[in-house]
Amino acid sequence: MLDDTDRRILRQFQAAPDLPGAELAERAGVTPSTLARRLAAMREKGVLRGTRGVIHWPAIGYELEVSLRVTLDKTVSSAFDEFIAAARQVPEVIEIQTFLGSIDVRLAVIARDLSHYQQLYRGQILTLPHISDIEALMHVALVKSDETVPL
Incomplete structure (x- = not known):
């Protein structure tokens, strides 16, 4: 299950998936290492299925x-x-x-x-x-x- 930190990270990631890790971590209120660890765990659990380019x-x-x-x-x-x-x-x-x-x-x-x-x-x-x-x-x-x- 996701905790509040995971939800904060996901909210920020959804809003701006192309942000550099350090800036995304700052917006989510976590350290860059925590961000990297949490994102990796969510990818492993299948919460994050990937990142893609959207073409107009x-x-x-x-x-x-x-x-x-x-x-x-x-x-x-x-x-x-x-x-x-x-x-x-x-x-x-x-x-x-x-x-x-x-x-x-x-x-x-x-x-x-x-x-x-x-x-x-x-x-x-x-x-x-x-x-x-x-x-x-x-x-x-x-x-x-x-x-x-x-x-």
């Missing part, structure tokens, strides 16, 4: 994001596994989520423009196995995107 897709030419709601043919016992394995091979599929209910899978797909999306959709998405129904939702605006955890 439009800055590199991806102007379009589409959410695809997919219903699979559930008469095939391997439908989920085969669909997910194939969807993972499409580089423009940036997220795959599974659900219980009438929608089985949601894919987040990025494309350079509508023409590129149309090529992806026809050439790669519709060829994924075991699709019985698919609905596309075009993203208009990102209102909130926050992966921080309230600590």
